Amino acid sequence: MSADILDGKAFAATIRARVAGHVTRLKDSHGITPGLAVVLVGEDPASEVYVRNKGIATVETGMNSFEHKLPAETPEADLYALIDRLNADPAVHGILVQFPVPAHLSERDIVARIAPEKDVDGLSVINAGLLASGQNAMASCTPLGCLMLLRETLGDLTGKDAVVIGRSNLVGKPMAQLLLRDSCTVTIAHSRTKDLAETVRRADIVVAAVGRAQMVPGDWIKPGACVIDVGINRIPAPEKGEGKTRLVGDVDFASAREVAGHITPVPGGVGPLTIACLLANTVTACCRIHGLDEPEGLTA
Numbered sequence: 001m002s003a004d005i006l007d008g009k010a011f012a013a014t015i016r017a018r019v020a021g022h023v024t025r026l027k028d029s030h031g032i033t034p035g036l037a038v039v040l041v042g043e044d045p046a047s048e049v050y051v052r053n054k055g056i057a058t059v060e061t062g063m064n065s066f067e068h069k070l071p072a073e074t075p076e077a078d079l080y081a082l083i084d085r086l087n088a089d090p091a092v093h094g095i096l097v098q099f100p101v102p103a104h105l106s107e108r109d110i111v112a113r114i115a116p117e118k119d120v121d122g123l124s125v126i127n128a129g130l131l132a133s134g135q136n137a138m139a140s141c142t143p144l145g146c147l148m149l150l151r152e153t154l155g156d157l158t159g160k161d162a163v164v165i166g167r168s169n170l171v172g173k174p175m176a177q178l179l180l181r182d183s184c185t186v187t188i189a190h191s192r193t194k195d196l197a198e199t200v201r202r203a204d205i206v207v208a209a210v211g212r213a214q215m216v217p218g219d220w221i222k223p224g225a226c227v228i229d230v231g232i233n234r235i236p237a238p239e240k241g242e243g244k245t246r247l248v249g250d251v252d253f254a255s256a257r258e259v260a261g262h263i264t265p266v267p268g269g270v271g272p273l274t275i276a277c278l279l280a281n282t283v284t285a286c287c288r289i290h291g292l293d294e295p296e297g298l299t300a
């Protein structure tokens with residue numbers, strides 16, 4: 001059997017179209033234009049590409065994009081002063097500080113500085129707590145995109161065995177919470193998990209968010225399972241020429257697609273959904289800040 005390859009790009013376009021519809025409605029009926037501020041500290045080339053793509057996608061859906069590029073040696077106090085200004089700026093509804101940041105800065109303290117209602121990454125303690133207690137949270141973009149894709153693909157997720165590999169605050173933990181909310185039986189695996197292969201073999205849904213190239217082979221996958229590959233890893237690609245590289249996920253796509261029922265590719269899978277959900281979260285934040293109804297089709 002060969003798996004159905006899930007087209008993240010196409011589904012991201014669907015989400016972006018929903019976002020654009022809400023943006024038009026907010027402008028026409030309420031005179032509000034949602035705005036997203038993205039802050040990049042330092043010159044990581046991969047981050048620069050992501051931040052640029054986020055800005056383009058934001059403007060394409062009719063929202064305002066505010067990009068702030070700060071030098072790598074920016075003192076903590078200057079970054080906090082910027083975040084404070086964005087917190088207070090009524091034109092800004094979402095704030096994202098791109099990670100990783102240079103070593104003299106603390107990701108945890110940065111997240112704590114962002115107003116929780118503008119925390120479109122869903123990383124604040126408030127948002128994590130709301131999600132964990134089943135309340136209206138801002139869910140982290142990548143897990144939100146994965147959940148939407150899973151529902152679109154499988155329908156009702158009730159009772160399914162789901163294994164999330166990875167327990168980061170950005171991906172693994174919120175992913176597990178969202179699956180639990182949809183009544184999956186959830187296992188969270190990590191670097192100290194005893195028998196990862198056996199754990200993964202039980203799963204109807206596998207979400208791999210590790211950051212290790214092609215670590216999940218096809219023979220760990222239960223036949224027919226739905227495999228969501230979050231990993232973004234750059235590996236050498238000598239076949240493309242000397243010094244060339246290519247992107248691969250945490251799953252060994254070639255062997256896994258022979259066993260799985262559905263699988264996301266890398267690139268073109270979860271990545272585009274993350275950016276679409278960042279826009280979705282910005283609209284959600286905007287609606288909540290202005291006391292308007294929750295935007296349909298954009299939240300978990």
Ligand SMILES: NC(=O)C1=CN([C@@H]2O[C@H](COP(=O)(O)OP(=O)(O)OC[C@H]3O[C@@H](n4cnc5c(N)ncnc54)[C@H](OP(=O)(O)O)[C@@H]3O)[C@@H](O)[C@H]2O)C=CC1
Nearest residue numbers: 142166167168171190191209210211230231232270271274
């Ligand atoms: N497509 C997208 O939009 C996005 C992609 N990513 C990508 O997803 C991947 C994960 O990101 P993120 O969650 O931020 O990464 P982190 O490095 O924060 O977390 C990785 C997790 O993987 C676990 N892990 C490490 N080695 C193993 C192992 N051998 N077996 C099982 N578990 C292991 C770690 O366990 P432990 O806690 O025990 O150390 C940790 O919980 C990365 O490749 C990242 O680039 C991230 C965000 C968005």
Ligand SMILES: Nc1nc(=O)c2c([nH]1)NC[C@@H]1CN(c3ccc(C(=O)N[C@@H](CCC(=O)O)C(=O)O)cc3)C=[N+]21
Nearest residue numbers: 050097098099100121232267268269270271272274275
């Ligand atoms: N505060 C914060 N929030 C994040 O959500 C966050 C972050 N920091 N730091 C880095 C990770 C990574 N991440 C990606 C987003 C989109 C793609 C994406 O669009 N990928 C394309 C390929 C892009 C390419 O070709 O390089 C794809 O998979 O098709 C990838 C990775 C968000 N992250």
